Amino acid sequence: xxxxxxxxxxxxxxxxxxxxxxxxxxxxxxxxxxxxxxxxxxxxxxxxxxxxxxxxxxxxxxxxxxxxxxxxxxxxxxxxxxxxxxxxxxxxxxxxxxxxxxxxxxxxxxxxxxxxxxxxxxxxxxxxxxxxxxxxxxxxxxxxxxxxxxxxxxxxxxxxxxxxxxxxxxxxxxxxxxxxxxxxxxxxxxxxxxxxxxxxxxxxxxxxxxxxxxxxxxxxxxxxxxxxxxxxxxxxxxxxxxxxxxxxxxxxxxxxxxxxxxxxxxxxxxxxxxxxxxxxxxxxxxxxxxxxxxxxxxxxxxxxxxxxxxxxxxxxxxxxxxxxxxxxxxxxxxxxxxxxxxx
Amino acid sequence: xxxxxxxxxxxxxxxxxxxxxxxxxxxxxxxxxxxxxxxxxxxxxxxxxxxxxxxxxxxxxxxxxxxxxxxxxxxxxxxxxxxxxxxxxxxxxxxxxxxxxxxxxxxxxxxxxxxxxxxxxxxxxxxxxxxxxxxxxxxxxxxxxxxxxxxxxxxxxxxxxxxxxxxxxxxxxxxxxxxxxxxxxxxxxxxxxxxxxxxxxxxxxxxxxxxxxxxxxxxxxxxxxxxxxxxxxxxxxxxxxxxxxxxxxxxxxxxxxxxxxxxxxxxxxxxxxxxxxxxxxxxxxxxxxxxxxxxxxxxxxxxxxxxxxxxxxxxxxxxxxxxxxxxxxxxxxxxxxxxxxxx
Numbered sequence: 001x002x003x004x005x006x007x008x009x010x011x012x013x014x015x016x017x018x019x020x021x022x023x024x025x026x027x028x029x030x031x032x033x034x035x036x037x038x039x040x041x042x043x044x045x046x047x048x049x050x051x052x053x054x055x056x057x058x059x060x061x062x063x064x065x066x067x068x069x070x071x072x073x074x075x076x077x078x079x080x081x082x083x084x085x086x087x088x089x090x091x092x093x094x095x096x097x098x099x100x101x102x103x104x105x106x107x108x109x110x111x112x113x114x115x116x117x118x119x120x121x122x123x124x125x126x127x128x129x130x131x132x133x134x135x136x137x138x139x140x141x142x143x144x145x146x147x148x149x150x151x152x153x154x155x156x157x158x159x160x161x162x163x164x165x166x167x168x169x170x171x172x173x174x175x176x177x178x179x180x181x182x183x184x185x186x187x188x189x190x191x192x193x194x195x196x197x198x199x200x201x202x203x204x205x206x207x208x209x210x211x212x213x214x215x216x217x218x219x220x221x222x223x224x225x226x227x228x229x230x231x232x233x234x235x236x237x238x239x240x241x242x243x244x245x246x247x248x249x250x251x252x253x254x255x256x257x258x259x260x261x262x263x264x265x266x267x268x269x270x271x272x273x274x275x276x277x278x279x280x281x282x283x284x285x286x287x288x289x290x291x292x293x294x295x296x297x298x299x300x301x302x303x304x305x306x307x308x309x310x311x312x313x314x315x316x317x318x319x320x321x322x323x324x325x326x327x328x329x330x331x332x333x334x335x336x337x338x339x340x341x342x343x
Numbered sequence: 344x345x346x347x348x349x350x351x352x353x354x355x356x357x358x359x360x361x362x363x364x365x366x367x368x369x370x371x372x373x374x375x376x377x378x379x380x381x382x383x384x385x386x387x388x389x390x391x392x393x394x395x396x397x398x399x400x401x402x403x404x405x406x407x408x409x410x411x412x413x414x415x416x417x418x419x420x421x422x423x424x425x426x427x428x429x430x431x432x433x434x435x436x437x438x439x440x441x442x443x444x445x446x447x448x449x450x451x452x453x454x455x456x457x458x459x460x461x462x463x464x465x466x467x468x469x470x471x472x473x474x475x476x477x478x479x480x481x482x483x484x485x486x487x488x489x490x491x492x493x494x495x496x497x498x499x500x501x502x503x504x505x506x507x508x509x510x511x512x513x514x515x516x517x518x519x520x521x522x523x524x525x526x527x528x529x530x531x532x533x534x535x536x537x538x539x540x541x542x543x544x545x546x547x548x549x550x551x552x553x554x555x556x557x558x559x560x561x562x563x564x565x566x567x568x569x570x571x572x573x574x575x576x577x578x579x580x581x582x583x584x585x586x587x588x589x590x591x592x593x594x595x596x597x598x599x600x601x602x603x604x605x606x607x608x609x610x611x612x613x614x615x616x617x618x619x620x621x622x623x624x625x626x627x628x629x630x631x632x633x634x635x636x637x638x639x640x641x642x643x644x645x646x647x648x649x650x651x652x653x654x655x656x657x658x659x660x661x662x663x664x665x666x667x668x669x670x671x672x673x674x675x676x677x678x679x680x681x682x683x684x685x686x
Contacts, residue, residue: 148647152495152590154537154579172515193629194497194581194588196641196655197620204621208601208643217646230647234590234655236497238537238581245537247495247577249592258551277540278547286536298539300551303560304491304573312539312577 002030003330003339006065006089008057008080009072010034010045013161014094017323018069019047025327028334035061036072059083067339069326070094085121090339092123092326096202096211099124099219106222109328110269111138115225116332121341123329126223127201127215128321129153129235132244134223135294135320136313139268140261141224145253148308151216151233154245156285158317159237160185160200168239186237195237210235243285244317251308258301261309265296270320275299283314291316292324345373346673346682349408349432351400351423352415353377353388356504357437360666361412362390368670371677378404379415402426409682412669413437428464433682435466435669439545439554442467442562449565452671453612454481458568459675464684466672469566470544470558471664472496472578475587477566478637478663479656482611483604484567488596491651494559494576494589499628501585501660503528503543511582529580538580553578586628587660594651601644604652608639613663618642626657634659635667 005027009015015036022029034045034052041056055061057072062084070077070084071094078097085091098104105115106124108131116123126134129151137146157164163185171181171191181189188195202211209217213233220231266273272293274283282297294315302308315321333339348370352358358379365372377388377395384399398404400415405427413420413427414437421440428434441447448458449467451474459466469477472494480489500507506528514524514534524532531538545554552560556576563574609616615636617626625640637658645651658664676682 150493150592150645150647154497154581173519176516176519187623188627189629192582192584193627194583195627196588196590196625197623207646208618208620208641209646210620232592232645232647232653234641234653236588236590236655238497239535240537240582241535245539245579247539247579249493249575275551277551277553280530280540282539284531284536284538286532298551298577302493302575303550303552304493304575310575310577312579 001334002028003334004030004064004066006033006035006062006068008035008068008070009076010054011036011040012071013158013165013318014071014322017318018071018327019045021323021327023048027327027331033061033065062087062089065089067330067333068092069330071322081122085341088341090119090121090123090333090341092125092329094125094322094326096127096215098122099126100222106219107329108134108223108325109332110135111223112225113332116329116336116338119338123333125322125326125329126219127212128159128317129155129212129244129246130216130219131321131325132294132313132315133216133246133248134220135270135315136248136265136268136296136311137250139264139271140250140252141229143264144256146229146250147253148251149229149231150249151231152247153233153235154238154240154285155198155235156240156242156244156317157190157237158242159198165241168241190237190239192239196234198235198237240285241289242316242318243289243314244321245285245312245314248311248313249302249308250311251305255307258299258309262299270294271296273297282312285314288314289316290319292319294320344677345371346677347373347407347409349376349378349405349411351378351411351413352419353397354379354383355414356501356508356661357414357665360661361670362388364666364670366391370670376404376408405430405432408432410673410676411435412673414665424465428684431684433462433464433466433676433684435468435672437468437665437669439470439558441465442469443565449562450672451477451566451668452675453478454566455568456675459672459679459681462681468665468669468672469562470555471502471660472498472555472587472589473559473562474664474668475637475656475658476559476589476591477563478613478658479591479608479611479639479654480593482607483593483595484572486607487599489572489593490596491594492572492574493592494574496576496578497581497583497588498541498578499583499585499587499660500533500580502541508584511584533580533582535582539577541578541580583628584632585659585661586632586657587664588628588655588657591654591656592645592651593654594648598650601642601652605642613637614639616640625655628657631657632659633662635662637663
């Protein structure tokens, strides 16, 4: 089966990664449309030796499209995704626009591909920090039950797209040249800094939690389909280009040994264990950039609570945190013969 | 009272900060000797318009010295600090050499200056990550009791001294110039990376915890003199110059409201609250560099456990994390008339 596919938001960091992954994974394309805002229409992108012309993302642009990989921002998705579905396309949407909506499966294939079949045209790709966290939680929850997770993030600037990457690079260059660095994308200078605020993900709730943090809390429950998983998070941006890291303190329901946990993680789909700190073996975001898996290390029994385990995880924000997860969803849709909007 | 003082390790990042702080705080010096390794002997440092010649740190160099501010590394301290004490000097030691020894008070003045009087010649300055953490814990423990702390650190490269700062700067410059960055001080490239390993603080225990992490766990108990405080930590180096940050999840014994917690923190010695995230008010390490206090923000009731509170803290590693805390100890010694070695 080959699919008439469109990329919505092709000029963005995730959009560009979609193009790379479609080649890399030999995605079964019948055809490929590349869509972006009016500003980019008429420009071209190279794809498998062909030159594709970017079309303006209008409702009509989705005529004849069967599958949309969408990553053009929440407000664009809210307007255009329903138009695409109305025209018979199934949309894998990488924004927060529909994630918590009933009838919209929120999918990390390794965790819950079995609910894909419930889609009504839209499948949501979770928040990047959430995706990366749930991968190592999955084997632990299956075997021991996850009761409580305390997460601190070390998030890359790619979460703010090209503009975020450029701002870090420009600030470093400005500082090296003795120029005052410009602050436009992040609330403070991100070079040589750490910022516990992720405005790209939305605002702040009255209780002081960031939208980013509440996404991790609520999306995890929806992905596992289990309200007994309690997550709390503090989200922090650091000057790393494109790979998120997180510390997780995971309290389990049933007793475990650390070796069992390591084994369960090593056997889990999409997870690679790198855990020999005495020999400097652990994941770091620079080394995990551009890779597919979520990497886990620094595994330790919590010295304050024997039913909890401490760990450190890294996952490429643009790949598994966004584009790769969406493509894997699309591949699962094809495999499960679900690339059609139910009547 | 004026004090015959010596700085041991004057060429290091902390040693240089000692010099600055002695001026800044108008420390009551009778005289000042500056000591370092044989390599630096004969070089000079400027101090209050005078040129001081660095002497080699030998046992005899401490003759006639009443107070030593020591930060020359653990192995130097192990050898020379007892020699200084033997010659009648009281030593505030910034290494881990004596911290856990009985009869050596481990002091953060805001928390436990009352045990200073138990010293027998050596007072230990705690680990930098520990100092910064215990400041906000103090008012919480006093009022509600701290039961359990889950800490993730975001540690600056200054923890590895000048060589750490230089390595980050050089790597950034090398990368900008298209050169392969050299890796000497940190186990991986630290520029644009995050490394969950702090070799400068020692090795790794069999259970996978870093020495740095166990210092935070054990030193906190000793500083508070209370074994009921349980800390677990995951320590991570990030590309920030000289200010550590930490996320803390703090479980309290007695019920609290967030406003009460904020008030208690705001009233605590050495702590400044910056907590209005909706208006981008929270500490960041860049802005807290070169400042004295530990800064606290992102205060939230833990959504998974109502008796716990989440927070984000920042404190200058070289100042409060090292040199300033040591000088404050020295000031307290003078104030309490304790600059003498008990018989």
